[in-house]
Amino acid sequence: MFVTIEGTEGSGKSSVVAEVVKLLEKDGEIIVRTREPGGTPIAEEIRNVILDKKNTAMDSMTEALLYAASRRQHLVEKVWPLSKEGKIVISDRFLDSSLAYQGGARGLGIDKILALNQYATDGFYPDLTLLFDLDPRIGLARIAANNNREVNRLDLEKIEFHDQVRQTFLDLAKRFSDRYVVLDASKPFEEVVQDAYKAIKDKLAKCK
Numbered sequence: 001m002f003v004t005i006e007g008t009e010g011s012g013k014s015s016v017v018a019e020v021v022k023l024l025e026k027d028g029e030i031i032v033r034t035r036e037p038g039g040t041p042i043a044e045e046i047r048n049v050i051l052d053k054k055n056t057a058m059d060s061m062t063e064a065l066l067y068a069a070s071r072r073q074h075l076v077e078k079v080w081p082l083s084k085e086g087k088i089v090i091s092d093r094f095l096d097s098s099l100a101y102q103g104g105a106r107g108l109g110i111d112k113i114l115a116l117n118q119y120a121t122d123g124f125y126p127d128l129t130l131l132f133d134l135d136p137r138i139g140l141a142r143i144a145a146n147n148n149r150e151v152n153r154l155d156l157e158k159i160e161f162h163d164q165v166r167q168t169f170l171d172l173a174k175r176f177s178d179r180y181v182v183l184d185a186s187k188p189f190e191e192v193v194q195d196a197y198k199a200i201k202d203k204l205a206k207c208k
């Protein structure tokens with residue numbers, strides 16, 4: 001099973017997923033966590049180019065192509081082989097981030113970015129996508145308050161950009177309602193953990 005975790009900046013997805021993984025492991029599941037852009041050495045090198053704050057001249061389509069290239073490498077080297085072994089692979093961000101950030105907020109168009117990604121991934125989709133929905137104002141304030149979290153090139157975008165990312169994710173959740181579960185990330189941490197855990201357990205029960 002392939003689960004992807006999506007949301008705007010500072011929505012708490014990584015910390016919540018760390019707790020959910022512990023619960024799933026207690027249930028005897030074998031989980032592999034990974035992230036995009038990155039997840040393998042080549043894909044992490046591409047990540048460094050994309051997120052480098054120096055690269056202010058990067059064209060939006062170049063950005064979209066680099067995300068898709070890093071995704072392809074991540075799938076080939078990691079996600080596909082591990083899924084074949086029957087492991088549950090959980091990726092912090094995947095395809096829908098490209099649709100929301102490059103397709104929606106950068107204005108390249110959802111269908112154009114979807115087509116590009118279908119080409120890059122041979123039409124591969126996650127089994128389950130958890131959307132951590134939160135007002136980006138709250139998320140960005142959390143990042144500003146957290147010294148351990150490095151600020152990247154996309155965090156530096158204007159608030160309107162992040163609002164557009166959030167809205168596009170919500171639109172995608174409607175369009176791909178068969179694989180999306182929307183979580184209210186403004187709830188207390190423990191409740192979000194339980195909501196995310198339940199969504200994965202429900203999907204596992206259906207897949208088995």
Ligand code: TYD
Nearest residue numbers: 009010036037067093094097098101154155
């Ligand atoms: P990261 O530091 O991993 O951020 P986060 O903790 O919010 O996941 O940086 C990833 C950034 O890249 C984030 O701003 C979202 C963006 N992104 C895209 O714009 N398109 C994509 O396809 C992906 C995977 C990420």
